[in-house]
Amino acid sequence: MLNKINFACLILTISILIAGCGVQQEQAEEDISLNLLETNWETILKEAKDQTVNFHMWGGDDRYNRYIDEFIAPRLKEETGVTLNRVAITDTKDVINKLQNEKSVNKKDGTVDIIWINGENFKLAKDNGLLWGSFASQLPNVRQYVDINAPDIQYDFGEHTEGMEVPWGKAQFVFIYDEAKITQPPKSIKELGEWIKQNPGKFTYPAPPDFTGSAFIRQALYETTGGYEQYLNAANEEELDFIPLWDYLNEIEPNLWRGGETYPESLAKLDQLYSNGEVWMTMAYDPGKASSQIEKGVFPETTRTFVLEGGTLSNTHYLSIPFNAEHQAGAMVAINYLLSPEAQFAKMDPVHWGEGMSLDPSKLSNEDREQLHLLDLGKATLPADELAKYKVPEIPANYVKWLEEGWFEHVAKR
Known part of the structure; x- marks a missing residue:
């Protein structure tokens, strides 16, 4: 009888230890997630290497799709080791609904790492706790090239961004x-x-x-x-x-x-x-x-x-990271590259996209400003100063x- 009792106690002890390890692992994963919002960029780069990032974006324009698949993805992979997987969607609200469902069942390993978002969808995501956190200031290219205090960047359709999304472009x-x-x-x-x-x-x-x-x-x-x-x-x-x-x-x-x-x-x-x-x-x-x-x-x-x-x-449109993104480090690295002068200038080219950049021209280097001035925006594109005037x-x-x-x-x- 004593042996049976000892055996039962042993089983119970092992079960408690396993459960405790599970809690510790879960806590460790949460700590890693939170630390990414506070740690240095070199650590984030190491964490991101070899991650595959799922980028959910509207897929209704071939130019936008080719820009991501043929220009961004290969360069991002070569420079950082991060693989960018574009996931075409027809309506951002579908992704918001997906995230709401995952939130309701406490799903922590989500399949959406980056979402192209703004306006009503951002407000809905923010109000319902569907976004990861205030990550914008962690990105070197945001700190170096973006005027984060500009009203058209700080506010998204009247909603304060609070660093939960990063400006990707202006339209x-x-x-x-x-x-x-x-x-x-x-x-x-x-x-x-x-x-x-x-x-x-x-x-x-x-x-x-x-x-x-x-x-x-x-x-x-x-x-x-x-x-x-x-x-x-x-x-x-x-x-x-x-x-x-x-x-x-x-x-x-x-x-x-x-x-x-x-x-x-x-x-x-x-x-x-x-x-x-x-x-x-x-x-x-x-x-x-x-x-x-x-x-x-x-x-x-x-x-x-x-x-x-x-x-x-x-308006300005943005990139954000959902609350349960599985590859948060990779998402940060990918978004940071999308805000580099190289990526933003290519995006301004009508061959790729042809829209206004989210970077502040006054923050660019002299060399980058010269390259910006030489961009051919196309015969049907109004001059930037005329667009700004109206x-x-x-x-x-x-x-x-x-x-x-x-x-x-x-x-x-x-």
């Missing part, structure tokens, strides 16, 4: 047109409405919640309701008067493509209509897109861009949902 809304068919593009939303009436069937916009279609509605909101300043602070939906916007969109609807009976379901569909000559304008939240599409032979050589003199939307900020993220739901209720169903 501005532009209209794209064929100067062989339009000699004098409109200068305001009001003039655009008049142009649509004079040229029935030659204009439309993607149906929200398509990102660009939603941006067009926000663009029209500012001018039809008295400017952007009133929207800089979050408000209750009941306090807002969107009626002038709905009136404007309903007024132009009968003269849209196909009489406004249907809208392109995506920007890609609208671009196709433009390429085929069915409509004479398209649009983009990307000042360099037209030049890139000309270069690829998709858009006519006579394609150009214009902005509205009352101001056009601009730049206006985005509204807080909570407005986006209200506007998209309101468009469906007051325009699409009408």
Whole structure:
């Protein structure tokens, strides 16, 4: 009997030790994760080597995909030993939903290491504890090249980033047109409405919640309701008067493509209509897109861009690391490289992407500034100073949902 008791005690002791080791291992893993936010960069580089980082990003543009696969990934691997695996997604909200589900079941070994994010999705992720932590200041290229106190970087659609995301690029809304068919593009939303009436069937916009279609509605909101300043602070939906916007969109609807009976379901569909000559304008939240599409032979050589003199939307988009990313060190190293002058200059090239960089030009070396000056941004890309002249900020993220739901209720169903 004594031997049986001793044996049982031995089994119990072993079980307790195993359980204790499990707790210690789990605690050690948490300590490593937390220490990455405090340790030196050399340690992070060592931890990151040989890691494979899953980068979840919108995959709807071949340029963006090639930029990551053919330019970034090979150089990142060669310089740091980190493998970057691009995971194409159609909607960032799908990733947010995935992270919420993983959070609810306490899943700690997530498959999302980096997420391309901004605006409403960032606020949702931040509010629900889906992001890892304040890692931005740990990245050497952020400290050296980014003006982290600039309002358009510090705030994402009105939400303070708190270092939980790193600015990857800057975008501005532009209209794209064929100067062989339009000699004098409109200068305001009001003039655009008049142009649509004079040229029935030659204009439309993607149906929200398509990102660009939603941006067009926000663009029209500012001018039809008295400017952007009133929207800089979050408000209750009941306090807002969107009626002038709905009136404007309903007024132009009968003269849209196909009489406004249907809208392109995506920007890609609208671009196709433009390429085929069915409509004479398209649009983009990307000042360099037209030049890139000309270069690829998709858009006519006579394609150009214009902005509205009352101001056009601009924003910064970001990269973040989820709370349960399995390869946090590798994610930090990959993001740091994506903010290097080499990577950012290549991204500005219309062949790769053609958008504004997130780096502060005044923080660049003389050599880098000279290289920046020599970049050929393409024949259809407006000069940076002209774009900056008409730049206006985005509204807080909570407005986006209200506007998209309101468009469906007051325009699409009408």
